[in-house]
Amino acid sequence: MIDKEKIERAVTLLLEGIGEDVNREGLKETPERIARMYEEIFAGLEETPKPYLSKTFSVEDSGMVLEKDIVFYSTCEHHLLPFYGKAHIAYLPDGKVVGLSKLARTVEVYARRPQLQEQLTVQIADALMEYLQPKGVMVMVEAEHMCMTMRGVKKPGTQTVTLVTRGRFAEEKGLKDEFWRMMGR
Ligand SMILES: Nc1nc2c(ncn2[C@@H]2O[C@H](COP(=O)(O)OP(=O)(O)OP(=O)(O)O)[C@@H](O)[C@H]2O)c(=O)[nH]1
Numbered sequence: 001m002i003d004k005e006k007i008e009r010a011v012t013l014l015l016e017g018i019g020e021d022v023n024r025e026g027l028k029e030t031p032e033r034i035a036r037m038y039e040e041i042f043a044g045l046e047e048t049p050k051p052y053l054s055k056t057f058s059v060e061d062s063g064m065v066l067e068k069d070i071v072f073y074s075t076c077e078h079h080l081l082p083f084y085g086k087a088h089i090a091y092l093p094d095g096k097v098v099g100l101s102k103l104a105r106t107v108e109v110y111a112r113r114p115q116l117q118e119q120l121t122v123q124i125a126d127a128l129m130e131y132l133q134p135k136g137v138m139v140m141v142e143a144e145h146m147c148m149t150m151r152g153v154k155k156p157g158t159q160t161v162t163l164v165t166r167g168r169f170a171e172e173k174g175l176k177d178e179f180w181r182m183m184g185r
């Protein structure tokens with residue numbers, strides 16, 4: 001459960017820590033604003049994709065489904081700075097599919113947490129395998145990390161690409177090739 005009062009106290013301390021006057025006009029409401037923002041950007045901590053991926057529709061012998069360019073914003077758990085980009089999800093149905101929006105909702109559940117890109121990619125793939133039980137899943141995430149652009153090593157434009165395959169995508173090269181073809185790459 002997100003404790004907004006605790007976040008407010010922490011933000012006040014943080015502002016004091018950088019030597020700011022927490023009572024000046026522009027900062028007065030900041031702790032409360034940040035608490036509200038954290039409630040929004042970390043809402044995934046209190047959710048699972050199970051309800052989204054459990055509502056399915058029957059299909060006969062469908063081919064691969066690819067939903068690409070799902071834009072997401074997440075928060076790097078090391079620096080609490082944003083990382084953002086696109087997720088691409090492919091699966092091979094085993095007699096049932098989910099509503100298209102539910103794949104994007106699954107991305108949101110895991111993006112709205114303190115995260116690592118690798119873990120985000122694994123969690124999306126494993127959730128599909130567990131709740132939808134397709135014949136296979138392939139998930140690719142491409143993202144830029146603010147902790148690498150605005151501070152530290154300062155390398156804007158660097159894209160990190162992570163890839164996870166499960167089931168038949170892990171076993172069959174032909175399916176992976178089909179993924180790249182459908183991605184247009
Ligand atoms: N593997 C992985 N690393 C990440 C992710 N987000 C941020 N990082 C990295 O986490 C690392 C933390 O390294 P540390 O040496 O503990 O922290 P730091 O001194 O702030 O590191 P620098 O960013 O190199 O200045 C950095 O190399 C970040 O680039 C992610 O999603 N996955």
Ligand SMILES: [Zn+2]
Pocket residue numbers: 076077078079080081145147148
């Ligand atoms: Zn970081």
